Amino acid sequence: MTIDLRSDTVTRPTPAMRAAMARAELGDDGYREDPSVRALEEEMADLFGHEAALFVPSGHMANLVAVAAQTHPGDGLLLDEMSHIFRSERGWPERITRLRLHTEAPAESVTVACVEQTQGNQGGRVLPPDALDRHRGPTVRVHCDGARVWNAAAATGIGLAEYGARVDTLAACFSKGLGAPVGSAVVGSRETIARARDWRHLLGGRMRQAGVLAAAAHHGLREHRARLVDDHANAALLAAALQPWLEVPVETNIVFLRTPGSAPAVEERCREQGVLVRAFGADQIRIVTHLDVGTAQVTQAADVLAQVLSSTGEHSRTDSSSST
Secondary structure, three states: OOEEOOOOOOOOOOHHHHHHHHHOOOOOHHHOOOHHHHHHHHHHHHHHOOOEEEEEOOHHHHHHHHHHOOOOOOOEEEOOOOOHHHHHOOOHHHHOOOOEEEOOOOOOOOOEEEEEOOEHHHOOEOOOHHHHOOOOEOOEEEEEEEOOHHHHHHHHOOOHHHHHHOOOEEEEEOOOOOOOOOOEEEEEOHHHHHHHHHHHHHOOOOOOOOHHHHHHHHHHHHHOOOOHHHHHHHHHHHHHHOHHHEOOOOOOOEEEEEOOOOHHHHHHHHHHOOEEOEEOOOOEEEEEOOOOOOHHHHHHHHHHHHHHHHHHHHHHHHHHHHOO
16 A cells, blocks of 8 residues: 655545535535535634635635735735745746745835745744744735644644734645645635635636535534644654654654655655655655554654665765765
C-alpha cells in the first residue's frame, strides 16, 4: 500500500463526509440561494470574528479575490519571498490584479501586506498573533493566507477569532488538514466580501449547487479540527526518527529534511518502496502528515526514509571527510 506524504491535499473524503455531501440541501449559489453554502459562510465569519465570508473553489482564488477586493491596479503589495502566494500562485498579483510587488517594506506605503499562517515553505512554522499585524496601519491593510490556520490553532491553543482579529481578511482552506475534496473561504467585512464576490464571478468561480462541496467543508470544519493534533504528533515522530537530516524544528504537520545527495533521487527511491514524498529543490524533502496516514504508516515511512537517506549519504560523507 502506498503511503502518500506529499501534501495534506491528497486526502479523500471519509465515508461520513461523503454521507454529509449526499444529505446536503442545495440551491443556486449564483443567486445566493444555496442553504449549505450560506450556513458554511455564516459559521466561518463567526469563527474568525468577521462580518461575512465567501466560499470559493480554491485557496489560490481565495487569496486573489481577497487582495483584489482591497486594492487597485498600481497599488503596492507586500509579500514574503518564501510565501505560497509569491512562489506558487503563478504571479497573479502582477498578471491579473496589476499590483507592484515588494518583498521588503518599502519607503512608500503599500496598500496590502500579506502574511501566511502556517508558513508552509518554512516547515509549517506558526506565527504568533502579534506578528500577523505588524505592518497594519492607517493606510495598510493585512491579508492572511491562512490555508493551514487550523494547524496553528491546534498547535498553540489560540482561538481562531484571535487570529482573525489581527487581519482585515483571511483565507482558510478546507482541503488542507480538514480533508475536504475542494474549497476555501475568505472572511472580512461585508463591503470587502461583496467586492470579493464580484471578483469570484469575474474569475469564473461563481458556482451553482455548490452545497455538495460546502457540506464536505462544513463536515471537516466540525469533525476534523480536533484530530489535527494527531497529525502534529505523527510529524514529531518522523522528526525524531529522522533527526540527522532534520532541516528545521517541527511545529505542526510539516517536516523538512536536508538530503545528503539529490532530493529528486531520494524522492524516486522512496517512491520505489511505496512512500511518496516531495523533493523541494535540489537538496530538501518535504513531508506532510494528514488524516489519511496513521501512526503505523508514518513509522513505516520513517524506516524507508532513514534507509534511503543513509545510503544516499554514505558517498557524500566519505567525500566530505577525505577533503578536510
